[in-house]
Amino acid sequence: MKIGIGLIKHESNSFNPELTEIDDFKILRGAEIFNNEVLMKNSSMGGMVDFFARKNEEVELVPLVSAIPKYLGGLISLEAYREIKEIFFDKLRSSQNLDAICMDFHGSMTVEDGIDGEGDLLEGIREIIGPGNPVVCSLDLHGMVTKKMIKHGDGFVGYRTAPHVDKFETGNKAANLLYDALKNNYQLKTASVFLPLLVSGEMSETEKEPMKSLIKELENAENGSVLSASYFLGFPWVDVEFNHGAALVVGRKKEAAVQTALKLGERFWQEHKNFDFTTETHSMDQALKKARVSEKKPVYICDCGDNPGAGGSQNMTYTLHTMLKMELERALLGVIADKKACSYCFKKKHGSRVNLKLGRFNVEDPTPLEIEGTLKLTVTWKGVQAAVIELDGVEVVITSERTAMVDPDFFKELGIVLQDYDIVVLKGGYLAPKFQTYAAQVLFGLAPGYTNQIFEELNYKNLSRPIYPLDQNFEFNAQDYLFFS
Numbered sequence: 001m002k003i004g005i006g007l008i009k010h011e012s013n014s015f016n017p018e019l020t021e022i023d024d025f026k027i028l029r030g031a032e033i034f035n036n037e038v039l040m041k042n043s044s045m046g047g048m049v050d051f052f053a054r055k056n057e058e059v060e061l062v063p064l065v066s067a068i069p070k071y072l073g074g075l076i077s078l079e080a081y082r083e084i085k086e087i088f089f090d091k092l093r094s095s096q097n098l099d100a101i102c103m104d105f106h107g108s109m110t111v112e113d114g115i116d117g118e119g120d121l122l123e124g125i126r127e128i129i130g131p132g133n134p135v136v137c138s139l140d141l142h143g144m145v146t147k148k149m150i151k152h153g154d155g156f157v158g159y160r161t162a163p164h165v166d167k168f169e170t171g172n173k174a175a176n177l178l179y180d181a182l183k184n185n186y187q188l189k190t191a192s193v194f195l196p197l198l199v200s201g202e203m204s205e206t207e208k209e210p211m212k213s214l215i216k217e218l219e220n221a222e223n224g225s226v227l228s229a230s231y232f233l234g235f236p237w238v239d240v241e242f243n244h245g246a247a248l249v250v251g252r253k254k255e256a257a258v259q260t261a262l263k264l265g266e267r268f269w270q271e272h273k274n275f276d277f278t279t280e281t282h283s284m285d286q287a288l289k290k291a292r293v294s295e296k297k298p299v300y301i302c303d304c305g306d307n308p309g310a311g312g313s314q315n316m317t318y319t320l321h322t323m324l325k326m327e328l329e330r331a332l333l334g335v336i337a338d339k340k341a342c343s344y345c346f347k348k349k350h351g352s353r354v355n356l357k358l359g360r361f362n363v364e365d366p367t368p369l370e371i372e373g374t375l376k377l378t379v380t381w382k383g384v385q386a387a388v389i390e391l392d393g394v395e396v397v398i399t400s401e402r403t404a405m406v407d408p409d410f411f412k413e414l415g416i417v418l419q420d421y422d423i424v425v426l427k428g429g430y431l432a433p434k435f436q437t438y439a440a441q442v443l444f445g446l447a448p449g450y451t452n453q454i455f456e457e458l459n460y461k462n463l464s465r466p467i468y469p470l471d472q473n474f475e476f477n478a479q480d481y482l483f484f485s
């Protein structure tokens with residue numbers, strides 16, 4: 001059997017007005033994909049390749065295209081999307097006689113004008129490879145499953161962990177699903193119950209309730225006829241009518257898939273009011289005050305409203321402004337992304353006084369924050385320029401690009417010893433696993449940004465209503481939200 005394999009993914013935030021362009025993607029073609037070690041180790045696509053490599057006597061694997069974002073941001077521009085599509089479909093058309101396709105998708109890739117990226121790509125894939133050849137996709141737990149995706153795709157498998165540590169296993173599972181259907185010549189059946197709710201990642205880590213129990217039930221739901229069961233949480237910061245969570249089941253028989261999807265959909269809905277921040281949460285001002293007097297130091301505060309991992313611009317200065325106003329000591333903020341400010345620092349000598357304008361105050365007010373301090377160090381780390389500036393008790397790191405706060409080595413590289421600080425504020429959602437060991441206490445601080453956690457404050461116009469928590473106490477009947485192929 002000849003199987004095409006590809007990756008196109010993005011998580012697109014429609015509240016961030018800066019569109020994602022073609023240069024924001026790293027594109028690999030054909031064999032380049034297999035040669036990319038990081039991709040092969042840390043993605044669902046890597047898991048797919050790993051699975052098919054074990055079947056190499058039966059499976060000929062054809063690497064198509066990998067388009068992975070360098071960082072997340074606003075909706076993908078029509079132009080960038082057209083270009084990616086063209087590259088991908090050209091490669092697909094020139095790959096003769098494929099029996100099936102296995103794709104590593106996110107599920108929340110939205111294009112300018114509110115186009116459902118994955119649904120549109122699957123429609124195109126189906127057109128090229130024909131109706132009988134299976135297409136199976138892995139998806140992020142924060143994906144939005146749409147009717148179009150289910151219509152044109154055969155099977156979907158979602159991550160079961162947040163933070164996402166099971167990408168590889170999910171790819172393995174998706175590949176197995178595809179392989180088994182091809183080998184035993186049956187058609188996969190997908191059924192899904194859409195869940196009318198918005199829930200942020202900060203409320204749904206899978207080691208905490210209610211997700212922990214819900215995920216356990218997915219495992220129990222899988223048996224001979226139910227091959228894969230997944231929950232999807234959707235992505236709250238995109239204002240499109242197809243934004244919702246989902247319970248999704250892939251089976252050998254339609255009836256089993258439908259019944260299990262209904263059961264899992266109802267089960268999830270029982271918990272919908274039990275989602276709350278998984279970490280102690282305050283307004284940013286309150287979180288900083290609490291951290292200042294805390295006996296358990298260091299306190300790590302996640303600046304969840306300006307999270308680059310969910311498409312935030314990472315340049316809101318409200319938090320830094322508050323930290324300076326409070327005259328905090330031994331405090332660190334990582335990071336504010338501002339290319340211009342960063343390149344200014346790179347022209348200055350270490351130890352010199354710098355005076356610069358930084359970022360924007362908040363969503364409504366683009367005024368930059370003027371700061372004056374001492375430039376401690378400038379470093380280029382994995383292609384990102386970074387500068388450390390000392391401002392009377394508060395240190396701030398400025399970067400040339402948005403940078404996810406997931407790796408403490410970034411700070412080491414900047415000569416920053418994390419143990420030297422009492423308060424560390426990181427722009428991001430839940431604290432990344434590698435920082436957990438550094439923190440004596442973790443707080444979520446709510447501050448302005450394009451990943452605002454207070455959904456009632458976001459100006460949604462296109463969501464299907466009713467949707468929780470914007471609408472409360474409405475009837476939910478899983479049957480009304482059921483969709484199947």
Ligand SMILES: [Zn+2]
Nearest residue numbers: 140141142164
């Ligand atoms: Zn995710």
